[in-house]
Amino acid sequence: MLDMHSLNKQYIGGKWRDGNSRNILVDKNPYSGKTLTEFRMADTNDVDEAYKSAQEAMEKWNQINPYKQRDILEKAISYIEEHEDTITDFIIDELGGTRVKAAFEIGLVKDIIKEASTFPLKKEGKILPSVENGKENRLYRMPAGVVGVISPFNFPFFLSIKSVAPAIGAGNGVVLKAHEETPIMGGTLIASIFEQAGIPDGLFNVVATDISEIGDHFVEHPIPRIMSFTGSTKVGSHIGQLAIKNFKKPILELGGNSAFIVLDDADIDYAVNAAAFSRFTHQGQICMSANRILVDQAIYDEFISRFKKKVSALKTGDPRDPDTVIGPVVNENAANHLRDTIAKGIEQGANPVLHGDISGNLVEPTILTDVTPDMAVAQEELFGPVVSVMPFSGDEEAIEIANNSKFGLSGAVHTAHSERGTELAKRIHTGMIHVNDITINDEPIVAFGGEKHSGLGRLNGQWSLEEFTTLKWISVNYQKRQFPY
Template sequence: MLILQALNKQFINGEWRDGLASRKLPDLNPYNGEVITEFQMASLQDIDEAYQAAARAKKEWDEVNPYVKSRILGRAVDYIDAHEEEIIDIIIKELGGTRLKAFFEIGLVKDIIREAATFPVRMEGKILPSPVDGKENRLYRIPAGVVGVISPFNFPFYLSMKSVAPALGAGNGVVLKPHEHTPIMGGTLIGKIFEEAGLPKGLVNVIVTDISEIGDGFVEHPIPRILSFTGSSQVGSHIAQVAAKHFKKAILELGGNSALIVLEDADIEYAVNAAVFSRFTHQGQICMSANRVLVHQDVYDQFLDQYVKKVSSLKVGDPYDPDTVIGPLINDRQVKSLMSTIEEAIGEGATPILKGEVTGNVVAPIILTDVTTDMAIASKELFGPAVCIFKFASEEEAVQMANETPFGLSGAIHTRDLERGAQMAKRIETGMIHINDGTINDEPIVAFGGEKHSGLGRLNGQWSLEEFSTLKWISVQHKPRQFPY
């Protein structure tokens, strides 16, 4: 049985213990404000010990047979299966996620672990020819070393595991720092899962702390060669700069301002369903969410009428209620930031055709029309249950509007002409875009990542294997080479 009080420790070198910092970190339920548990924060010394442990354990992991590595990683899925109801309960308590969201997230986690479990037997090398007589060029794929992972609060179980499991599968040690609002789902639960799966002691370490305690210490530490960060573009930019200064590689999955485009020939009822799912899943706290819905003027009124009816029917409130679709935002700071952005847009001329009440951290759906591309809200990421509806007259205008943002993560286009949609998709400046689907998609073997301010690098499948490993050239001169002097 998973007991929350048993997961409120640092996990360093295979041991569960309190951090060495003087401050404590309360873990709060975002729906009712209750303290779930408390952590003694980690210090810079804890971070050093965690990285040192990962580096030592990585050498032990190097000696494990690849097929054994795969079996160990596979046992992580078995552990999740055996404790799924308890994990769902923690997602509801710590994140304010609904049961639907919990099932969705857990499914993604199991899929990415299964994919990562294939990595140990996919560390393939090559033998390449040479212009030098008698030379054999061997190219080995090897682990990068130690990977530092920093994960966010919105999908912490998955977005931590999305880097942790592939990094392990590629042969690395890992130190994970979850978001301070989701230290269990994004951190210590993952440590427990891999401990039970049978990883070498110290290969995975979990550090629970906040930036005011450690500054850039997690990023600047000399041991990690790769830093994988998921979060805001502002923080991601800072991490990338610090990483570059210390000659580390940064993998960044950052914010989004995705557009879902409805062309005049779209199946309107289907497009409405996709657009609602794309905006209001997990209260809109998803980087791929459709902040903007762009609708052709010929079907605008029909779409808007059905969209408002659908959104108005969504149940808002207690995430423990299985019928609830929209639960709480993670904290009051997020609520205040969202509502400030909404009020600013209304002041600039946007029309709130639906504006629900705010109760604690629960924000009922907000739909704004009459939004123009020069308004601040049009270029921002809305991390909450609010959406902007735009009208366009031509395909060219829709493409231009979709691209008028510093972000480029996801998107969707709805049309009955699939090739028209595919050709239009090529013109949208985004890392991912989906025809006749929602903007929220993530699959274990398909490249995931953004353009512009939405990130650097690609994860999932072979791309994760490449990101978390490196190549080493070893040449063998089988007969003496003639040197010029």
């Protein structure tokens, strides 16, 4: 039976066991505050064993026929489908996600595993001509080596598997460090899924621990060749620097400050609905969430009126209630940070046309209007149900404001003329931007990643295969070469 109390162990070398630390990781429901389960934390020795297991199991995995590897990965999807109701409950209880959020996340997970299951059959090489007579140049696409994955708390199921499944499909061993707020959804549940699918023991390992326990050991360990991190820009910068210092490749999916641009000819009602979804899905705790809504001055007042009405109707509360749109933020620190951020925005001159209450981890939506680009609420990633609305006059000013950010992850442009929107979108310095759509998009075969402080690298489809493999040049000389001496 799949339940949380069967998943409160480390998964190392194909074995379920307690960590060797004396410290306990308490896993709590962010809505009720109830303890869901407890973990005995992993220590640095556990991390060592996990990496060694992944390295040893790689050889066995890569001796399996690629078609069989594909079949094993596809079994993971079947396991998820069989336990979808239970997984939905886990997302609600451990993340505070709503049922809509749970369905969205589970769908993304199944799609990315389906794509990763094709990787064993896509590791194509090349034979290239040589400048030397009788010589053949071969390029082999090889697994890069053991991959360390560090997952976030907001979409831990998907954003862990987004790296884990492609890395395994490409032939690598993996060690996943789950976020301390979501050790099951971002860790041990995934271990259970791949264990049931039939991957070799040790190929995939999960450690549930805390940075206060292991420090930088997970990143600096000599075995992993790639470090894939999803989380804040501040932490990502530190991890990236450590990785480069230790000659590992960093793949970083970091913060965002996405601009949702509403041009003067946009369908206002449609833009309002898209903006609400872009900002308030999963309490705004998504890196691609619309942080800044930019509205042409010609329709600014009308947009504000309709947007306020829309957002005011969004129910905040128990995520188990099917009518709830906004559940709890991850913890009390996050709620307090949002309280301080709102207060600072108002102090700097923002107008709270909607000012939600904050009670425990429940943060009702807040809309700040008349925001200027220099305000903290326009420059910082808010990561909660708070949004800034900013006026602009004409397309050029919209582009200028949108690009006034150190981030460059996602965005959206709304207009009656799609080519006008496309031309504007080309000029926004961001890795992804969507015309007449929401800012939150992720598709299994489309390159995903940010510019500037929003990350390094691209994932999904062929880009994930390239990120998690390396090319080896083997030349074969079929005749004796003539040497000058």
